[in-house]
Amino acid sequence: MEFEYDILLAYHTLDDQPIGGGEKGWVTNFYRFLSTLVEQVSGRPSKIKLVNENDSHVDLYNSSATLVAIFSKDFLNNPTLINGVNLFASSAKENGSLQLGGISRLYKVIKFPIDVDEYLPDYSDILSYDFYQIDSLTGEPQEFRRFFGNEAERSYWMKMVDMAYDIHQVQQKLAELSTEQSSVAEIEKDKTIYLANSGVDMIIQRDIVKRELIRHGYRVLPDQSLPKEVHSLEVAVKRDLESCCLSIHLIGEDYGYTPRGSELSVVDIQNKIASQYTYEVHEKNKKKRGGDKFSRLIWLSPDLKNVTERQKIFIEDLKSDAAALDEAEVLQIPLQELKSIIREELVTGGRFKAKEIHEDRSLPDEGNIIYLICDQLDVESSQPIAGYLKEKGYNVVTTLFEGKLMDLRYLHQENLRRCDASLIYFGKSSEDWMKTKLQDLLKAPGFGRTKPMKVTAIFAEDMDKVEQQNVQLTRTMILGGSGFTPGALDPFLAKLEN
CATH class of the missing domain: 3.40.50 (Rossmann fold)
Known part of the structure; x- marks a missing residue:
């Protein structure tokens, strides 16, 4: 398919009034930003034609690859503009090219909340690009009038970049159709x-x-x-x-x-x-x-x-x-x-792949299983505790750090599902790390655990770093306060054996 213009940008002149006393209006800024981004994405300048209610533009709609319509009350109440949108969309729909690769050639830009579907019911299934934000405190919509503030950078520019990429993808699909390479795969x-x-x-x-x-x-x-x-x-x-x-x-x-x-x-x-x-x-x-x-x-x-x-x-x-x-x-x-x-x-196949890889890895069925959880910073410091528990005849599983992220997550959750008791070693790691592990204890039923743990505990090198409120939520006992001594684990083991 050959077109005279890459993008037809349709708007109502009242939507391009100068903003804040400046010389440039909303549409002019939009046009400038869009043309720059599309060129950056595609690597070449795009032929963009601006059209409003004062133009005679029937031929323009038939000779454009994509239509970007900036909808507003004035636009939707103007028969000339609405007829142009219907002409473009119906023509593209007839030859089966309105949607290419799941992306529409018609881009519905909404600068302020309005029910576009009331005016264009035949194209209500086409996604819109909402260029406004909702005030989190009042719930009221706010039109973007500043284009370089923090919120604008996060919302306005994200939408603008998305649109540029979508236009580029449609241009590529149209190029494939024009060279008879393929239809939508x-x-x-x-x-x-x-x-x-x-x-x-x-x-x-x-x-x-x-x-x-x-x-x-x-x-x-x-x-x-x-x-x-x-x-x-x-x-x-x-x-x-x-x-x-x-x-x-x-x-x-x-x-x-x-x-x-x-x-x-x-x-x-x-x-x-x-x-x-x-x-x-x-x-x-x-x-x-x-x-x-x-x-x-x-x-x-x-x-x-x-x-x-x-x-x-x-x-x-x-x-x-x-x-x-x-x-x-x-x-x-x-x-x-x-x-x-x-x-x-x-x-990587996610949890399915991880489950296949580790389904043969089984925890022992006899004896109490203790899951010793530590940060990578504390692997060496936690070894005396692991050694002591093994000498006492307990089955000890420890946190692993080598392997793919999904595999390690699956094993961590599997350990929380199967263990009889958990012991968190809290040494050089941060308080946020400990909070995360305490949250994991709370979420253990969500990982498929069907029975309560017999006992959970934190062995802390520095007791002042342990926040009492978070610990109490998980009914976790607090041990330690200095270097490891065998007697420090007596309350933990006593409750485990009770």
């Missing part, structure tokens, strides 16, 4: 990820994860706007999940919006359907010894503060549900760590 299931919708407070984090997945060659679903009615929504979610090997759910303080006909939010509905699908795949594999791979990663923001009672109940339900299956896991870790875990899950 079928993307394999193990390269397709379901990234569930999130509340407004997790939009930035979701965009970060989505962008990283796409950059590494993964297809991310849903790649269309979700239906606003609950039954149609459920059908769409289930259909997308069946094409994926992994679903990712990012949970924050906001419960999410509620579709028509439901009391549950879209975030909640997607989680429930993904949970049910996980069970179905699990049961199918168990009965037919199938090899279908599907798992769920549920990420809870570490910064949860103002959580409503409804959201608390939702989060607790998530944890309880995930605890029942190896294929589901709840993580409350920094976003950077989540991205590493996602890569391991996808690149």
Whole structure:
């Protein structure tokens, strides 16, 4: 397909009024930034044509590879602009090129919340690019008018970069079609990820994860706007999940919006359907010894503060549900760590591969098993304790540090599932490290543990570094205070043998 213009940028002149007394308006800035980013991504300048309600532009819509429409009330109430969008979209739909590789040639830019679907119902399934932010305190939408502030850098520029990459991908697909190389290739299931919708407070984090997945060659679903009615929504979610090997759910303080006909939010509905699908795949594999791979990663923001009672109940339900299956896991870790875990899950085969590698590694069935947990900084210092416990006849398993991240995580969780007692050695490591290990003790039922531990303890070189409140939450006894002596472990062993 040959086109005169790479991008047709349609807007209403009232949306390009000077901002803050300056000479340049919102659309002018948008055009400048987009043209620069598309050139950086594609490595060549793009032919971009600006068009507004005063232009005679029927031929322009037919001669453009992509259409970027900046929607506003003025745009949507203008028959000339709306007719132009319909002309472009209907023409592309007729020749089967409106969607290429899961990306639309029509880019719906929304600079302030407005129901575009009311005016363009035939294209409601096309994802929009929301160039506004929601105030976390008031819940009110705010239009971006400053383009280089901190929030703008995190939201406006992320959307702009995503759009530039999407336009470049469409340009590549159109080039393939024009040279008759191929049509849209079928993307394999193990390269397709379901990234569930999130509340407004997790939009930035979701965009970060989505962008990283796409950059590494993964297809991310849903790649269309979700239906606003609950039954149609459920059908769409289930259909997308069946094409994926992994679903990712990012949970924050906001419960999410509620579709028509439901009391549950879209975030909640997607989680429930993904949970049910996980069970179905699990049961199918168990009965037919199938090899279908599907798992769920549920990420809870570490910064949860103002959580409503409804959201608390939702989060607790998530944890309880995930605890029942190896294929589901709840993580409350920094976003950077989540991205590493996602890569391991996808690149190495994740927990499935780790389970296959280590399924023959079994913990002893007789005698009390003690899991001695330490940081890599304290491996040498913890050896006298490990040696003493082994001399006393206990089965001691220790933290491993060599191997792939996913393998080590799986073994750590397996040890927490199977051990009778846990002993955390707290020496040179940080207080944050210790808090993480205490959280792991609390999450042990989520790793599949079915019985309570007989005893948990911390052996601390410096008692002042141990925070009492966190320790009490796990009913963990505190030992140590100086160098190791055999008598220091007497309370721990006495409770273990009781």
